[in-house]
Amino acid sequence: MAHPRTLLVPLSRITAPSIALARPELPRLATLPFQTIRNAVTKTDTKKKKKVRNTYKNYDLKRAEQFSLVDAMHYIRAFEVGQNPQSAKYELHVRLRSLKNGPVIRNRLRLPHPVKTDLRICVIAAPDSKAAAEAKAAGATLVGEDEVFNQIKEGVVDFDRCICHIDSLQKLNKAGLGRVLGPKGLMPSTKTGTVVNQVGSTVRNMVGGSEYRERVGVVRMAIGQLGFTPEEMQNNIKSFMDAIKKDIGQMADRINKEVHEVVISSTHSPGFTLNGEYRGASSINPKELSGPL
Template identity: 75%
Template structure:
């Protein structure tokens, strides 16, 4: 019988580590965290309620806002405009209204006691050779006629800032189809804006030096003076603008409610200063110091 020791010796050399399964290959059941376990009977979260949209413009409380007299506001504005040409920078009024977002807006034209811009180019659409055409040229219109004017506008040549149409030429103007060119520029004559008239001469004379204003996003902006204007000249212009604006608001009371919330004076290169309605106060500088050069 063969001795079994030679066979047992090689088997003894095989250790337990050589037949063990690697740890990486051991499959273990994964344990899901508690947060990922959900019950089928759990109700879904309720949808969030939509916030109601505002139908009015957001207004700020002016009780704690610093407000200035006209002379003081002009003093600070002129400090921001030092070194600039007084004729190039202008005083601007910003009137914030309490009004609805969707509603009729204020739009008008005003000739200030001291005009800000006197080189306005006006176009008049009137029959050539008519009395209206002669009155328009005498009043200072730079372009007068019908077919020639229509052809220039269709070619894209619009070298004027105002456009007036005589009532006899209204049908011909509508037939020419110039609304696509003049409409986006705000130059299309219409009866609502008072640019379709019978008396062309008077309208042109009133437009020379006149300023237009229109409500946008609850705010009305208009240039009310040049930096070279004296405080007295500015006071007359501001008063004329505010009086006309109050009349516009009164005429719209039957359709929509509008109220003046804030009046701000600024310039081309300065921030705005809220006005308190006073001309000057006890601590204001002498008016003469604001009447000279910057």
């Protein structure tokens, strides 16, 4: 039998490098640059951006309940029970299909049946002139030149409209009131029709007239007193709608505007969409919709 030492000698000849070579080699992963790894794990944004609307959103009128003028006035007067018919007013809202960044409708209208307002009008005219006398007779609350200029410079602006007689325009410009009246929209100018020759007729039109301006695709204006009859309201609404359609026609070359909805409301009532009819088959007698509530 061989001695154990004779068996150990061949094993001692196996060196460490031989053992290392006998080990199976594992595949090595190549190192990738940081930029490549980052791009590989980045998720691409597949969501599409919402398209921004360039027009105002309008509701589908097929789903809205619509009323004749007599029926709408009937419901509105029910909401105004106990209110003073001379203080509460009917208001008309005309919603337009229009671009957001386009020109807006702005004008003045004298209704067939004027709505009573507490409009305060200032007239720039020589105190002793014929224009000043006409202005006072027509209902102007403040008339003059130097006294009016000093009052405005002191910051006292107790009027809602300001017009100037053409003979006083140069004196008005020298007074330098543009910084005070300009931001308030009260500075008279020929462009806005507030520098005139006929002061009396202009003041009368302002007292009995109404201004309207499109805001956010809607034109609003007081259309009548609560004591008006349906016939008077019909005449005022027709006159107002004709004026708006005329304004739209003048803008046809610059922008496309269309009337989408006409809503009537009052000081204390919700709005009622009109269907264009005067009265329906089950409407009450229009004579019952005038006078005290």
